[in-house]
Amino acid sequence: QSALTQPASVSGSPGQSITISCTGTSSDVGAYDYVSWYQQHPGKVPKFMIYDVSYRPSGVSNRFSGSKSGNTASLTISGLQAEDEADYYCSSYTSSSTYVFGTGTKVTVL
Amino acid sequence: EVQLVESGGGLVQPGGSLKLSCAASGFTFSGFAIHWVRQASGKGLEWVGRIRSRANSYATAYAASVNGRFTVSRDDLKNTGYLQMNSLKTEDTAVYFCTRNDGTYPFDYWGQGTLVTVSS
Numbered sequence: 001q002s003a004l005t006q007p008a009s010v011s012g013s014p015g016q017s018i019t020i021s022c023t024g025t026s027s028d029v030g031a032y033d034y035v036s037w038y039q040q041h042p043g044k045v046p047k048f049m050i051y052d053v054s055y056r057p058s059g060v061s062n063r064f065s066g067s068k069s070g071n072t073a074s075l076t077i078s079g080l081q082a083e084d085e086a087d088y089y090c091s092s093y094t095s096s097s098t099y100v101f102g103t104g105t106k107v108t109v110l
Numbered sequence: 111e112v113q114l115v116e117s118g119g120g121l122v123q124p125g126g127s128l129k130l131s132c133a134a135s136g137f138t139f140s141g142f143a144i145h146w147v148r149q150a151s152g153k154g155l156e157w158v159g160r161i162r163s164r165a166n167s168y169a170t171a172y173a174a175s176v177n178g179r180f181t182v183s184r185d186d187l188k189n190t191g192y193l194q195m196n197s198l199k200t201e202d203t204a205v206y207f208c209t210r211n212d213g214t215y216p217f218d219y220w221g222q223g224t225l226v227t228v229s230s
Binding site for chain 1: 145147154155156157160169171172173174207214215216217218219220221222223
């Protein structure tokens with residue numbers, strides 16, 4: 001099971017919106033609506049941000065939203081803030097009853 | 111408060127074995143699947159394996175990179191999950207996290223991780 005493909009880096013200015021893509025296959029992202037997203041600040045534990053493609057758990061800002069089209073899922077951060085600077089990982093359930101993470105995207109706030 | 115605390119990491123030689131523990135508290139441990147995820151220094155997250163709950167027959171699954179070498183298990187009476195790692199390779203060097211999944215919220219809580227270093 002290969003890692004899901006994410007851009008290595010995405011940047012934006014405060015207040016702007018950015019979108020991170022997560023491309024898989026018809027055996028993972030394209031097969032199930034079980035895509036989730038995690039935020040990880042340096043030296044910290046991953047934080048659960050989005051589940052089932054587009055649902056936010058309690059406590060996560062509504063500036064974070066998720067979507068999916070075919071084999072590609074996306075995370076959009078609107079109204080970018082300095083505190084959003086972190087690494088972001090997508091994850092998907094697979095047809096092998098396993099999970100796979102994305103390669104990770106470093107978000108920089110300019 | 112939900113807590114997951116890993117232990118058992120350390121330095122081991124290539125070909126050696128190590129068993130990690132994940133002590134849980136603050137939730138009904140027996141109702142959750144327990145997953146292990148690792149992260150090599152400066153690298154991304156890699157899903158390692160999981161064990162489901164008793165209701166799901168304690169089913170296990172593994173990443174191809176560790177299948178046949180690693181075994182996940184659990185003791186619901188002790189609220190603890192385990193990762194037995196055999197035939198360790200240098201590329202297994204990473205921080206190992208345990209996390210949980212109730213089928214709705216995947217990996218909503220994580221432990222702080224334990225470092226495993228495989229080196230001669």
